């Protein structure tokens with residue numbers, strides 16, 4: 001019971017019946033002010049309207065009960081008067097009670113309307129903040145499973161958190177109601193209120209206990225829930241359907257889903273059953289407390305110590321105070337639970353990127369990338385380990401210079417470290433050891449956005465955006481998405497223009513099958529579209545990571561002929577397994593197991609008779 005939250009995050013993959021201490025729960029309430037600031041920023045008007053509506057609504061139950069008491073006392077008085085009494089006052093009272101009832105309903109509706117409007121706006125804004133924050137984070141963070149769990153929990157918060165808003169507002173409203181009612185009751189007998197409080201405490205404690213169990217369960221099961229979502233997606237998505245069918249995977253996927261979801265269901269069911277059982281028993285205790293008070297009030301009325309009106313007021317007030325107390329206490333434990341979930345949202349927002357522009361004022365302003373680059377990129381004994389594979393060096397002891405205007409090809413077997421090198425150049429990662437210099441200064445001293453603007457990369461696993469063909473090209477420089485001539489000339493250079501000419505809606509054609517009227521392209525056609533992104537961007541260094549793997553031989557030849565001409569004066573790095581492409585480069589860098597083993601022109605490396613010559617001849621033989 002007293003396990004702290006740290007123990008959860010240290011081992012997020014292990015589902016366990018861990019629970020949270022009271023201290024954890026109370027300290028989660030410290031998130032409320034920050035939460036309300038966010039809600040207030042969403043819409044001050046809706047926020048104030050909601051608060052005011054609830055305040056007025058809170059006063060109505062006590063007022064209505066009091067008017068009810070006055071009505072009964074007046075009826076009793078008029079009955080005692082005999083024939084033709086003056087009923088004006090009585091009807092006024094009835095009118096007032098009717099007015100209060102109408103007002104209560106109207107305010108209730110108004111408040112829930114404002115709740116839902118505010119909730120929708122808040123969910124939208126939180127989703128936007130979530131995306132903005134994700135954009136600021138490092139690639140490395142996205143490769144970490146624990147990070148995904150956090151992101152997943154945060155994402156679930158975006159829609160659910162406005163429940164918290166209604167809960168807190170509802171809680172305050174309830175407390176104000178109780179204060180009004182209790183003020184009336186205290187006059188008669190303060191002990192009775194104490195009795196009511198005592199009677200609801202056990203149910204409160206039990207509810208609290210079960211809430212924390214259910215929070216722990218859902219938190220500990222985040223990885224499994226993510227897996228369930230993933231299985232659901234893989235089992236029923238357009239881009240997986242092909243392989244699921246061919247390999248007959250649906251049975252396997254469904255079994256896995258069934259097993260995992262059943263285990264979760266069983267755990268949840270056990271919790272729900274014991275919660276329901278204990279809840280019933282302990283709530284009965286609360287009811288007993290109420291009836292004890294009721295019996296006492298009836299006794300006083302029978303003895304003539306209080307009027308009939310007093311009896312109805314007191315009985316009604318007790319009933320309501322009991323109900324309200326119960327709901328305040330129960331909601332309080334729900335509230336701390338919601339506040340705990342909120343902690344996940346704030347935890348996610350608190351994750352800071354490690355790769356950013358230098359922001360230490362002592363160091364001075366971040367550098368701008370020189371125009372043009374004069375000395376090029378220099379790798380000085382660079383080593384890199386992926387954070388999730390700390391025992392292996394993806395790159396080690398790498399030293400070379402990428403000169404301005406040079407066309408460099410990277411060659412190496414699968415897993416040799418080619419893509420990793422490229423990611424280091426674009427500062428998607430920082431080296432674990434050594435450094436990369438650009439015109440004599442460490443890459444880390446440059447303004448990150450400016451650096452990225454000057455380095456254009458088309459990755460082998462480029463994204464096929466399910467958007468229009470034009471946007472799919474414009475992503476190379478998204479600020480220029482309305483610059484149609486630029487998009488078209490980029491398409492021409494990458495040979496995408498002939499692909500787009502065949503599309504019914506041309507550049508406005510929706511690509512991919514996910515949306516209405518979407519058209520799917522072939523692998524090579526997609527690649528031509530993706531390649532156009534490199535031309536959209538006016539970068540000084542262009543990197544193509546296996547950009548032509550899906551192109552036919554003629555297209556590949558043509559693409560590279562053009563590429564060489566069109567990137568005149570710019571540096572470029574090309575990763576390719578095809579030596580017909582590689583040999584066109586000025587120099588070729590051969591990687592093996594993350595280390596540089598050869599560097600030179602095609603002719604030089606062939607003459608050397610080393611690994612490059614061996615690989616080249618191997619491929620050439622295949623074509624003979």
Ligand SMILES: Nc1ncnc2c1ncn2[C@@H]1O[C@H](COP(=O)(O)OP(=O)(O)OP(=O)(O)O)[C@@H](O)[C@H]1O
Pocket residue numbers: 143386388389394412413414415416417418419420421
């Ligand atoms: N995100 C990652 N997390 C952990 N290890 C990684 C990650 N990406 C790559 N690696 C590992 O780093 C090594 C180098 O990978 P890299 O992608 O740079 O190879 P590559 O030469 O581009 O291979 P390929 O020709 O297959 O594209 C590999 O052993 C790979 O398993």
